[in-house]
Amino acid sequence: MDLDAFERVQGSRIYRFFECVSRLILVNLCMVLLSLCGLVVFGYFPAMFAAAEYFNDVFECKEEKMLPSMFRYFRKYFGIGNLLMLITIPTIALGFYIIYGHELNTFAYLIQFCWIIIVMVLYWYLPAVNVLFPEFGMKKKLLFSLVAAGDRWVMTILFLAVNLGWLYIVLLIPQLMMFVIFSAPVWFGMLRIKKALKPDSFFDPEREEELEENMTES
Numbered sequence: 001m002d003l004d005a006f007e008r009v010q011g012s013r014i015y016r017f018f019e020c021v022s023r024l025i026l027v028n029l030c031m032v033l034l035s036l037c038g039l040v041v042f043g044y045f046p047a048m049f050a051a052a053e054y055f056n057d058v059f060e061c062k063e064e065k066m067l068p069s070m071f072r073y074f075r076k077y078f079g080i081g082n083l084l085m086l087i088t089i090p091t092i093a094l095g096f097y098i099i100y101g102h103e104l105n106t107f108a109y110l111i112q113f114c115w116i117i118i119v120m121v122l123y124w125y126l127p128a129v130n131v132l133f134p135e136f137g138m139k140k141k142l143l144f145s146l147v148a149a150g151d152r153w154v155m156t157i158l159f160l161a162v163n164l165g166w167l168y169i170v171l172l173i174p175q176l177m178m179f180v181i182f183s184a185p186v187w188f189g190m191l192r193i194k195k196a197l198k199p200d201s202f203f204d205p206e207r208e209e210e211l212e213e214n215m216t217e218s
Contacts, residue, residue, distance in 0.1 A: 020187075021180070023058070027051050028183035030067055034074045035182075043074075044182075045088070046081030050074040051186040052127035059194060077130070080138070084126055091119045117160070121149040124159045127186065128193035152196050159189065 034047035050073035057063045095116050098108075125145035129136070136144060149156040166185055169176060 024180040024183045024187060026066055027054065027070070027187070028178070028180050030070045031182045031186075032178065033067075034070060037074070038078070041089070042082055042085070045085040046074050046078045048182070048186055049077035049081045049127045049130060051183055052190045053077070053131050055187050055190045056131045056194065059191070080126075080130060083138075084122060088119050088123055091116060118146065120160055120163060121146060121156060124156075124163065124185075124189050125149055125193060128190050131190070132194060148193070148196070155192060155196060159192075162188065 031044075031047040031051055034050060035043035037043050038046060047070075050070045053073040053076075054063065054066065054070050057069065063069070095112055098112055122142065122145050125148055126141065129141050129145045129148065133141065133144065163185065166181065170181055
């Protein structure tokens with residue numbers, strides 16, 4: 001196969017699709033390994049932040065070796081990752097306990113439902129906001145995640161629907177956890193939020209080539 005043919009294959013949709021899937025599988029395995037390093041409970045959320053940072057490097061064409069990079073990011077985001085864990089896991093447990101264990105009035109159910117939605121929004125938005133805006137303080141990152149969710153409410157609803165779909169898939173096919181069940185939501189969230197919140201930072205090789213050609217012609 002000559003060089004031109006190989007470049008055409010690399011530019012094809014089917015090649016990019018399988019390249020993306022293979023990367024998702026490898027990142028997923030790294031997330032599983034990093035989660036085990038944190039005894040799962042204390043490891044999954046920092047692993048999610050590490051995956052978001054790695055995917056950002058991929059989008060910016062700055063990726064290094066996967067496992068060393070993610071392990072470095074895992075240690076970097078261990079604190080904020082477990083802060084999100086302390087918000088998320090008790091909320092889910094309390095939600096199940098209240099909804100299925102007690103009879104509450106409509107207002108109490110509404111408050112609990114709204115709090116669960118807020119936590120799920122942070123679960124989706126905070127890793128990307130943390131990566132794209134590292135200069136923000138912790139309170140500002142949390143607040144900005146909620147503001148971004150409200151500003152992009154259609155996207156937020158889609159994220160919530162996807163999140164529920166992934167949870168349903170985990171219950172039905174737990175074997176998928178070893179493939180893309182962890183990495184796919186992080187990749188999807190990072191891609192969409194990056195374009196929505198900071199589109200000027202998204203590296204587009206084709207656009208860069210067009211700009212260079214225009215500058216050369218002028």
